[in-house]
Amino acid sequence: MNSGIGMDALSERDVRRNALVLSCAQALGGANPAIVISLGGLVGQALATDKALATLPVSLYNLGLALGTIPAAMLMRRLGRRAAYIVGALVGAVAGCLAAYSITGSLFALFCLATAIAGVYGSCVQSYRFGATDGATPEFRARAISWVMVGGLAGSVIGPQTVIWTRDAIAGVPFAGSFFSQAVLALLAIPVLLMMRGAVRPAAERGGGRPLREIVLTQRFVVAVAAGIVSFGMMSFVMTAAPIAMVACGHTVGEAALGIQWHVLAMFAPSFFTGRLIARYGKEVVTIVGLLLMGVSGAVALSGLGVAHFWGSLVFLGVGWNFGFIGATALVTDCYRPEERTRVQAVNDFLVFGSVALASFSSGRLLNAAGWETINWLLYPAIAIALLPLLWQMRATPRPAQG
Known part of the structure; x- marks a missing residue:
């Protein structure tokens, strides 16, 4: 395996800094x-002539997230992560300004384009978790991923608070100020990203590596991707339907919103210790526990329709996602050499976030057609698809020494 230079020549101190x-x-x-997710449907409902298209901006954000993974990886391979991430932040600023302009002009199609572009920025942000592992020892990779996910916890607070503080900042144009603020936050990320250590040109990735087809057909990669798809795709599938189902069951919009807040907290708060759990018990074990917790989420949801059932289900779903997604990401980092990383990471993210986009498009329709119970029953075959290969792989993986 090529140890490379540039990003891979970082000292342990620089890896932790990054x-x-x-x-x-x-x-x-x-x-x-x-x-985008908190306001996209509201703005869509206000701008779309056909109210059935109200959630299209959110779905297009997820589509942009999936489609943006490939060009983002190409940019990283050519320019290095730091430059690519800065370009991504500039794209995010353009998306925010375009969304704000479309709201002021009541241009629904342009707003949809803006949210799709915001999704492209999101694909760069999602790559941060892999960027944190560049040059890291195998023992530190899971912890580095967890550190980045802790930042996601802060983002989940900053985003809603930004909406609250700025939604009426522009008189007579609700929410335009929030999207201008989205652009400002993207620009604020640039000086932060400039502090990354490492060469601008990713020399470690100029050696070619194995054919991509050979890598993605390995058992280890297939198992890792399946776990990521189920963890993120099914979480999105259930989460998208949950607030609609709560309101349909007679609960208030406020109760539904609070349930989502608890869910988001449960998604990111475990990141403070998920990396340590992986170091102690192994990637497969933590990923399996995450999938099982998602199964518990479905069982709680199927046991009743009270507020406690919905909230409890969403909390288990969030913690299960955290363990499953961080574990699956750590599994992917074992599948490539340094010169292969951006290509393999891009394929992984394209498949994972493609499943999120599909879940976003299908969840609401399936809820209307088949109901909340069906949404939760569908968790189990999906979990089984990822769980059984993981159990088989774990039998052949040496357990890390405890201590």
Whole structure:
């Protein structure tokens, strides 16, 4: 395996510095989806002539997130992570300004384009978790990923608070100010990203590596991607339907919003210790526990329709996502050599976030057609698809020494 130079020649101190820098950048970039997802449907409802298209901006954000992974990886391979991440932040600023302009002009199609572009920025932000592992020892990779996900916790607070503080900042044009603020947050990420250490040109990635087809067909990669798809895709599938189902069951919009807040907290708060759990018990074990917790989420949801059932289900879903997604990401880092990383990471993220986009498009329709119970029953076959290969792989993986 090529140890490379540039990003891979970082000292342990620089690796830790980069992980902290990317955690801070994640806090700013993580506000991007929080703003789009919380406001996209409301703005869509106000601008769309066909109210059935109200949630299209949010779905297009997820589509942009999936489609943006490939060009983002190409840019990283050519320019290095730091330059690519800065370009991504500039794209995020353009998206925020375009969204604000479309609101002031009541231009629904332009607003949809803006949210799709915001998704492209989101694909760069999602890559931060991989960027934090560049040059890291295998033992530190999971912890570095967790540090970046802690930044996501901050972003999940910064985004909604930005909406609250700025939604009426422009008189007579609700929410335009929030999207201008989205642009400002993206620009604020640039000086943070400039603090990343490492060569601008990723020399470690100029050696070619194995054919991509050979890598993605390995058992280890398939298992890792399946776990990531199920963890993120099914979480999005259930989360999207949950507030609609709560209101349909007679609960208030406020109760539904609070349930989502608890869910988001449960998604990111465990990141403070998930990396340590992986170091102690192994990637497969933590990922399996995450998938099982998602199964518990479905069981709680199926046990009743009270507020406590919905909230409890969403909390288990959030913690399960955290363990499953961080564990799956750590598994992916074992599948490539330094010169192969951006290509393999891009394929992984394209498949994972493509599943999120599909879940976003299908969840509401399936809820209307089949109901909340069906949404939760569908968790179990999906979990089984990821769980069984993981159990098989774990039998062949040496357990890390405890201590």
